Amino acid sequence: MPTLLLRAGLLGTGAGQELENGWLLARDGFVSAVGSGQPPVADDAVHLPNCVAVPGLVNAHDHMYQWATRGYVPDGGLFEWLRALYPVWAEIDADTVRLAARAAMARLLLSGCTLSTDHHYVFPRGREGIFDALVETASDLGLRFHPCRGSMSLGESKGGLPPDSVVEDEDAILADTEEKIHDFHDPAPGSMCRVVVAPCSPFSVTPELMRESAALARRHGVRLHTHVAETKDEEHFCLERFGKRPLELMQDLGWTGDDVWFAHGVHFNDEEVRRVAETGTGVAHCPSSNLRLGAGLCRVADLVRAGARVGLGVDGAASNEDANIAMELHQALLLARGRAALQGDHHAAAALGARDAWRLATAGGAACLGRDDCGTLEPGKCADVAFFRIDDLAHAGIDDPLAGLALAPPARAEAVVVNGKVVVRDGHLLTGDESTIAREIAAESKRLRALARF
Numbered sequence: 196m197p198t199l200l201l202r203a204g205l206l207g208t209g210a211g212q213e214l215e216n217g218w219l220l221a222r223d224g225f226v227s228a229v230g231s232g233q234p235p236v237a238d239d240a241v242h243l244p245n246c247v248a249v250p251g252l253v254n255a256h257d258h259m260y261q262w263a264t265r266g267y268v269p270d271g272g273l274f275e276w277l278r279a280l281y282p283v284w285a286e287i288d289a290d291t292v293r294l295a296a297r298a299a300m301a302r303l304l305l306s307g308c309t310l311s312t313d314h315h316y317v318f319p320r321g322r323e324g325i326f327d328a329l330v331e332t333a334s335d336l337g338l339r340f341h342p343c344r345g346s347m348s349l350g351e352s353k354g355g356l357p358p359d360s361v362v363e364d365e366d367a368i369l370a371d372t373e374e375k376i377h378d379f380h381d382p383a384p385g386s387m388c389r390v391v392v393a394p395c396s397p398f399s400v401t402p403e404l405m406r407e408s409a410a411l412a413r414r415h416g417v418r419l420h421t422h423v424a425e426t427k428d429e430e431h432f433c434l435e436r437f438g439k440r441p442l443e444l445m446q447d448l449g450w451t452g453d454d455v456w457f458a459h460g461v462h463f464n465d466e467e468v469r470r471v472a473e474t475g476t477g478v479a480h481c482p483s484s485n486l487r488l489g490a491g492l493c494r495v496a497d498l499v500r501a502g503a504r505v506g507l508g509v510d511g512a513a514s515n516e517d518a519n520i521a522m523e524l525h526q527a528l529l530l531a532r533g534r535a536a537l538q539g540d541h542h543a544a545a546a547l548g549a550r551d552a553w554r555l556a557t558a559g560g561a562a563c564l565g566r567d568d569c570g571t572l573e574p575g576k577c578a579d580v581a582f583f584r585i586d587d588l589a590h591a592g593i594d595d596p597l598a599g600l601a602l603a604p605p606a607r608a609e610a611v612v613v614n615g616k617v618v619v620r621d622g623h624l625l626t627g628d629e630s631t632i633a634r635e636i637a638a639e640s641k642r643l644r645a646l647a648r649f
């Protein structure tokens with residue numbers, strides 16, 4: 196097997212080592228050795244002394260199809276935003292999803308992301324091939340991928356939020372989910388594709404579908420993902436309809452445990468923070484989306500302190516307008532400190548350290564996704580590495596470059612390696628043409644916008 200040698204001015208392994216003039220040897224998609232000083236001989240090499248190299252970043256929550264509907268309802272909250280967008284989303288098909296996912300994944304890779312989930316839950320009737328388009332796109336662009344077979348089944352006529360036109364029959368959802376697991380799920384170490392079972396939210400599916408989905412996932416040994424405690428509106432909906440707070444509802448439905456991770460987890464009380472941590476349930480914190488929609492400030496520092504698995508997510512680009520996971524790291528750090536200050540914490544600046552923020556974006560996300568082979572750079576782990584320049588105008592001369600990359604504006608990745616293969620080099624995507632992707636998604640967004648007007 197050919198070997199690839201990666202060298203950087205500073206190599207942060209995420210496992211306690213920060214090596215000046217560090218190197219990493221990749222073989223067959225895995226890290227075979229890490230060190231500093233004189234590197235071993237390899238078949239190929241990437242040598243970037245002007246960069247910091249870190250474990251590839253992990254995106255633990257996204258809806259990639261939303262890249263086609265960015266900028267709608269720029270000043271509205273979640274429910275208002277969703278009600279405006281559902282009819283537009285009802286028009287998507289496999290081509291939309293492919294073009295949007297190409298854009299979202301390209302942006303993720305260029306921000307240093309090497310492993311991402313995608314929570315896809317809109318399957319308009321009669322539109323075939325949507326899930327397959329996501330899997331194929333990740334494979335084309337070279338991204339390690341955990342696609343969620345999401346779902347919505349509770350339409351407006353039954354008291355749910357989405358219009359009936361975008362919900363599916365529950366038996367069909369379960370049958371299709373099982374088929375996708377069969378077709379695409381690879382549980383092996385170093386896997387490039389693992390399928391996740393993911394009904395959308397307490398206000399868009401029934402409790403029965405939640406329960407059945409959990410049973411199905413556990414029968415097949417795959418993970419579970421959904422939205423929980425994102426907004427106060429959701430909390431009111433759950434209290435009104437079920438007489439329970441969102442986490443209590445999910446726990447009663449079998450939706451806590453070390454095979455489950457939630458998106459958001461903004462509105463947890465003290466007892467719920469403890470319960471999330473105790474049950475080993477993960478939380479994907481999505482700071483930009485939460486701030487854009489005015490959803491609230493996640494208790495990320497409290498969750499970390501309680502020992503919960505916490506990762507970061509960009510969320511769909513319709514509530515972020517980007518998919519830059521390095522930006523989420525920066526935002527998470529600032530948001531945690533701002534929140535701590537609002538709570539009267541005299542050490543608010545220490546609420547989430549720069550290296551803690553890096554951990555959320557790497558090992559924390561990998562833990563949410565159930566990947567013990569990703570998130571750090573150690574022998575035997577996946578060879579997923581991101582390089583960021585520290586000699587550009589934004590970062591040159593910053594003392595403590597690893598902290599600097601969290602505190603200063605996020606850098607575009609200079610090089611990205613996924614599964615031992617170089618997919619970004621000199622700040623350019625090697626597996627797709629950025630301008631073509633931009634042109635195509637602009638045309639598709641325009642087409643959807645025109646449909647939505649009628």
Ligand SMILES: [Zn+2]
Nearest residue numbers: 422458510511
């Ligand atoms: Zn979401």
